[in-house]
Amino acid sequence: MNAKTIERTCFLLAILILILVPDVGMASELHVKAGESIQGVVDKALPGDTIFIEPGEFNESILINKENLTIKSSSGNPDNTIIKGINAESYVFEITAIGVNISGFSITEGRCGVFLNRVDNCTVNDNKISNLEAGIYLFESSNNLLSNNMVYSNLDCGIKLLSSPDNVIYRNYFNNTNNARDNKFNTWNDSRGNYWSDYEGSDENGDGIGDSAYAVNPEAGSMDYMPLMEYLHSSPVLPTARFTSDITEGFAPLSVRFKDFSENATSRLWMFGDGNTSDSPSPLHTFFNEGEYIVSLIVSNENDSDSASVTIRALNASRQSDPVLPEAKLISNATGGRVPLVIKFVDLSRNADCITWSFGDGKKSCCPEPEHTFCCPGNYTVSLVAGNENGTSTTCIAISVLKNETDMNTKENLEGEEASGTENKGLIGCITRYIGGTSDEVQDDNEVQDESIDAEATGNSEPENESKRIIQGIIHKGELESIKSSVVSTKDSVVSAVSSKVHTETGISLENGTLRVQKSIEGFIDNHAPESSKNSLPEMKKRIAPWVPSFLGLAGVAFMVSMLKRGRRSRK
Template identity: 55%
Template sequence: MTKIRTFRWICLFVIFMALILISETGAAGNIYVSPGGSIQAAVDKASSGDTILVKPGEYKESVQINEDNLTIISDSKNPDNTVIIGENKENNAFNVIAHDVTISGFSIVNSKCGIYLNGAQNCFISDNDISENYIGICLSKSDNNTLSNNIVYSNIDCGIKSFASAGNAIYNNCFNNTNNARENEFNVWNRTAGNYWSDYAGQDKDGDGIGDMAYIINHRTNSTDYRPLMNFTPELTALPEAIFTSDVTVGYAPLTVEFIDFSENASSLMWDLGNLKTSDSSDFLHTFFNEGNYRVTLNATNENGSDSTYVTINVLKAPGPSDPILPAAKISANVTSGYVPLTVHFVDFSENEDSLSWSFGDGKKSCCPDPRHTFCCPGNYTVSLTAKNKNGSSSTCVVVTVLKPAIQPSAVLPVAKFSASTTRGSVPLTVEFVDISENVTSRLWDFGDGNQSAEKSPEHTYTSPGNYTVGLTVGNENGNDSKEIMNLIQVEATDSTGNA
């Protein structure tokens, strides 16, 4: 019996310690760095699993990374506008002494080593332009890392240098340096394709873009690129983007919230609901029974990296008879996805509000209760509604997905063309318009005087003097086209004798 009690106490202690560890583990989040800010400060602040997004600009610093499982990427995904300039030629721009670190989307210049992996494992280095350093990329006692899609050029000593490092996958990079590569242990230099080497002397007789003979990196270690590229074309790395909505962000306990995932390029999802609960579902309902502020975080991952975003759910104590009543923002949309241009009718269902404020995610706003809004460009737009009264505010949002026009390359588009029997005369002036458009199934004329017609070749009489702009809009199942001629019809007044 004593042994059983002891075992139970041990189990309870283990569970207690596990709960402490869970409570002390923060949810993965995003940390943004803007020009004038410090990437190093963001790294020092970050915890394992966080993503540091660096806004376009120039950053002169040397970044030391000693925290495992960090993702450091340019927010624009474009190396041309996010530049890391080393503090001097004696320091490395990125010095990585941690595992599972991702560095992607930067131009890296003017340092000792652009990226230095020192005892690092399972890191992912991709989509960087690395130039004018002493060494472009250096690996020291670093194994099982992946280097892909980097352009490494004009570095003084060599493009990539690896010593006491093995099992690294180095493929689909461009090396254009006086000395391109040095290494003293075996690494893998190709997968389905190898790398582009500026000093490769082989030929491509079969025209498949792969050199006919291998490129030797080190005879002694048998490190060889068996599929050297004749030309370099960067591959687009599909990074995940975490996006979700919640139908409410504030309310009284017990508060049931619906979460809907709209993430892109994600192979897996993990939600942290801020109350020791997690979920890997895409869409679900969750009830918060106790009052408090809950930070709900969604982490989206794929083989190239991770991204996270969060929203704070404010759960209030159920009001008593004399407690102030807060607003509750609620919205509905007649459609949440479609092709550009997409017009969406939003309807407000909020409660206890005195005023409303809409933000459509494209810079446009409205205070109407039931606005209609047209999205003119493809993309994902987070539409938010904030409801306010004298006691506080409440917000909710929905994501509208606007797609590119669904036109196949072979689709036949309409072409609007028309002519007029006359363009000038005295009032009343009768004009016959002739539709000579191509590939048309529907049409609409605008005569410029407030009158319209859907006939193919209508006849129209102008009864007032003036200059009239005539337009024709035609369409078929693949799209629309319009033609408008300014001041095409000139109608002149007449005197009492009937002369113009």
């Protein structure tokens, strides 16, 4: 038989073994929930399996006699996974097989917390071991690793090694009646040693490590050369599996996008439930057949592994009746207020691939939760359009934006001042035109009333007519005639003075006439103003008085020009 034939035969035998015995070399993960038996699961486990203990309190003594088993708390937190011995004589964990790993537990109440009985290559780490006779006990066991354990409040000793050389013990916390007993050579430090409650050395350079060694057994050479001044418990960094899917149900063929958001993971594996796998951080997978698929993501690092899953439902496309249409929905934190008005909107649409907001003031947005500011008063219709490949859906909400209270008060004050000025101008103008003889606008009460009725009927009410009615309410026509006569007589006296060429007397007569007219008007207002208006007479005088001298001054200039013209004609 040549070499090729032997190689081919071995290859076929290997395939045959894998087919007939598929579980060879395949480690399993087993779980123990609170209230279940850890020992029962250990008895069913195979060498190499990992047993996860869920948080809870367990009362049992566990014998581990299968090689390479890993027994650990699923949370990695010893404070929520507590294992107590059955009685004061029990060993909580007794290990009689090589390669066993115990981690993540609070171990208490019994004769011994962890007993390594004639074994090697075992690991005991990240545990809290307390209130026992001996915390950790090694008997004729070598090449084991004990690290990052808190061993405290144990009656006999924290750790006891009997005929057990070449073990490595470091970064542990020991605070017991007697911390350690060792009759062989063992290594008690690597880059760091252990914390010893009875260490009496100092740390002159402040590096956290004692300047002198801690003697466990000087005669056997068991020395901790790097004792810790303080203990900092460093829990292992565990991975956490988290992922999302953009859809969980639809008609086959159904394409689903997954995205990994796991923490503290160095590797990942997607299992899609249809026989396909992927290690991509964001895989797109298509389910071609109808059915329910459990999609799992398994992540891991050097300390542990974790998994998460979701169910994907692929429906029969032949049962699809109507297309799935979008349904637009929105909410807002307000529907009205004063400028500037800031409102937050939230999209609650269903079956939508895209959305568009229109705020009624020309602004748009595609954000799912936009915040919009309305700067101007008015009524706005805010609409949300949701769409997918089958159509669109729209919903609206009305927003009422009011003026700012400060702006409204300012405008009302300005309008009041304008109205007052207009009233004064109309009254003074009307009086001035009438006295000057350029208009015969003042009418009696009946005429004013008739004119007001006609204006209301025709819808035409001029400011001049309004001035007439204001004057009529204060001064009657006959009384204005007397004022006008006074002005005329003043004119005559001025003309007479000019004819005699006595210019000085002309100026005096004009000034006296002006004063007489002003006093006549003021006296008339005092005597004829309505009783209800007495409180406002000073204001009325203030409005009229500044305008009368100005008018009379202009009238005087006109009279003087006329006088000069007449003088020239008389000389000619």
